[in-house]
Amino acid sequence: MTPFVADFLIPVGKIAAVILYPMLMVVVMIWLERRVVALMQGRLGPNRVGFQGILQPVADAVKLFFKENIMQRQADKFLFNISPVLVMFSSLLAFCFVPLGEPIRIGSYTLTLWIAESPVGLLIILGLSSISMFGVIFGGWASNSKYPLMGALRSVIQVLSYEIPVGLTVLTVAFIARSMDLVEIVRRQESSGVWYGFLMPVSFVVFWISSVAETNRAPFDLPEAESELVAGYHTEYSGMKFAYFYMAEYAHMVLVSSLVVILFFGGWLPPFPGVKALSFLHVVPGFVWYLVKIMFFLYLYVWIRATFPRYRFDSLIRLVWKWLIPLSLVNLLAVALVRYLL
Amino acid sequence: MPDTTADRPELRQAVDVLAGRFPGAVLSSAVEKEELAIRLRKEDLAAVLSFLKDELGFNALDDIIVLDNIRSSGDGGKRFTVLYQIYQFPGFVRLRLAVDVGENEALDSAVPVYRSADWAEREAFDMFGVRFEGHPGLRRIYMPDEFEGHPLRKDFPLGGRDGGA
């Protein structure tokens, strides 16, 4: 392999992939959501554009691209412009640290399926997803309008509260895996022969609930609760800037689902990695297992949305401070104790 | 059709009690289409309403209806008639009180007695220009504040003053 390919083409290709892969997942997710919610409600959903309406998100994006960008006179122009970019950027950047599988060997060259590997990858991803919260706050505040402001306020309180159980449950995984490197965490699950989701169900449940809340999705979609706050923090956004918020939300969902799969469900490992009798499952490439698992969690998002009413603000906060945080603290202590004794 | 109001002894009694309690207040009373209607003197309205509610148990107000008599009252009658449709339950008796009021006169508000009279009186004010004294916030309810005229008066054209928008 020539140095040109190894040092230039492959990194560029990877950078393109890290943008394209989440975007592709977002397109699929938007389509999936609209179709699945529709089918759950006895409707058909988009089925006119492309095969079964798969091009619907593309049409939406192209249309939004050609829409006028409205900037109100009273808005804080800098923050108003920067916040959708901030949200989108932090979501995409986080994908740099999300591995898609084990390195592939092509001759003498080893192709890693991630852009950046860091011993603290998990922390960086959590940090980046917190940055996207700033986009929401700035956007809501800069709009200089009341509904976005209330949406932003709700978002701050909600995301700040739910970050705590997320952090605490991630710690339990780090304790068991003795690493914060996402690839290492998956490898540990392979060597220990059991997915951490089954080892630590409490951690998984708390992490999953808190993550749904952090992505502002139903039933925790208060910052953009349509029946109350019109469109929440992005009420005043139009055109491509709105599209950024819209896509970032879905990208965030893909990110969270990837994290759940890596942390608790063995990433690209087939089911029951330790059982010899099931070794034929290794025939299916790891990447496929990975995508199937992510799709399952994305589907859960949609299922929940079609089923549950929306939480009220006080019960949302009560849920996290009275239940999730104490639960995750106890869980952390228990895991630490077990880890210490074994 | 079951007869709900006519010839009910307790209703007759109510009219008599009312006439006895407020001498001169009851100008006339009639049962028409099985409904009892009592015409009252304007000044006694508030007192009669609270008496009916507190002591005779007419606990709810259906509606306040205004009639514009401009066509029929050329001979010195008053311009508007305000009807109070009240009822009691259990017992289910309906009663209609009628009060005549001139164009520049004000009526006592029924809001202190029946809370549901609030919007009904605002509607009467908006549509006819009948004023109610003691109402907590008598302003237009349907039409914009800057609207001129009172649309349900008989001399107001259907298409509006400017011949329709």
Place this chain on the structure above:
Amino acid sequence: MTESLEKAPFLLARADTFITWAQKNSLWPFGSGLACCAIEMIATAAARYDIARFGMELFRASPRQADLFIVAGTVTNKMAPVIRRLWDQMPDPKWALAMGNCAIGGGPFPTYSVLQGVDKVIPVDVYVAGCPPTPQGLIHGLMTLQEKIARSHPTREILDPDARHNR
């Protein structure tokens, strides 16, 4: 500049086709219900008729994100300034559909308080008659609008902003 565009060069024509394809397939209506017709509009979005098939089920609550203003119901004189303001808040390119006889011309209400046709305050692209129109009628109106969009030339408006007003 305008003259040279009249013939619509090949590339621009392709671009027009592409943009209008996106626009007509992703008409997000503004969720604004005024009166009776709003119920039929919701019925059109509900299971039996389901305009989601056309990608139109994303009823946006904020005018900033909507493409299509379905004026569904009676517009009163008190509501007319609000309608105009909401229309102004919508970003270009945008379309308006007058649903029902009231929005078209006052309907059965020739009275002091009703605006005799919403086209007195906003420009209307498609009129759907009925009192209220059936969901089938509304869908027909939406498909008519799609055809109208397909015939439009968005690139001209992008290259020459004045063209938008001469549409």
Place this chain on the structure above:
Amino acid sequence: MALREIDLNMGPQHPSTHGVLRLKLAVDNEVVLRVVPVIGYLHRGMEKLWENLTYTQVVPLTDRLDYIAALSNNLGYVLAVEKLAGIEVPRRARYIRIVLAELQRLASHLAGLGFMANDIGAMSVLLYGFEAREGVLDIFEEYCGARLTVHGIRIGGVPHDLDGALVARIRMVIDGIPKRLAEIRTLLDENRIWKGRTVGVGVIGAGDAVDYGLTGPSLRASGVPWDIRKDIPYSSYDEFDFDVPLGRNGDVYDRYFIRLEEITQSIRIVRQALDGLPAGEISAKVPRVLKVPPGEVFHTIEAPKGVLGFYVKSNGTDKPERVKMKSPSFINLQSLEHMCKGNLFSDVVGILGSLDIVLGEIDK
């Protein structure tokens, strides 16, 4: 987090104000301090218009009042005029009216439940409700050609007869409704989020409810047994056997539950009416130009939203001197501030949804 008081303007264009209602809210962070409804954005001048139309011409316009329950408005007005003109309606027509009115109540409650659930975030329920409602609208369409503004009740009787095919269809539709209701109830009844959003929210006690003039399901949710169909029966309702469901707490959950129960009762009434449909004429002899002798009448019926009253005053000509409508939503909406004060901002939309208002009949 102390935030200064914010004035929030909800509407006249807002996703959950059920049309063009405007609420002026004062909120402290999320807590509601004041709610002032501003109405009139749909005021079409109906009452003025009616004075310029003949008695029969008014009927189709009543469809446009409470447009989710058009037939109930027809019935209310028509009964008032018939009482005033002394028209005796044949028994078969009265039964057909009851079938239509109860189907309309069913459709109205299904839509109302859907809107209420949608306001609280349970989007699917709206679509389930509307899908069930479509079945009822099919019946109306087959009966007289319209879906929403039906105009299916005329002065003197009804315009069309119920034939065997239509009766079979009605039976089929109402037999399918309980299954739909069960779907909705599975989603909501014991759902913790739903209960958290509805139980103990927007409470109004029986005393206050009567004082505010509340009627209909909202009043019965507070435990006051006041249903005109039972208490002042009109149009042969006294010949039917049905219950009046009552709530205990007067909160949003009870109002939701009452509507569910009333749907079941409506199905019962429709079944009885279809079983006992008497033979005979479907309309009394009414002159083409109806001139009503001078007089005045106030007649009330139990519409899906509450007590609907029509005051009609005639002057001997073919046009009414004055028609005044007492609309249930108009009165019910007044109690909104009482229910909302001190609750959270999110609850306002739920409470508003549970009141099941229709701007068409509020603004007239």
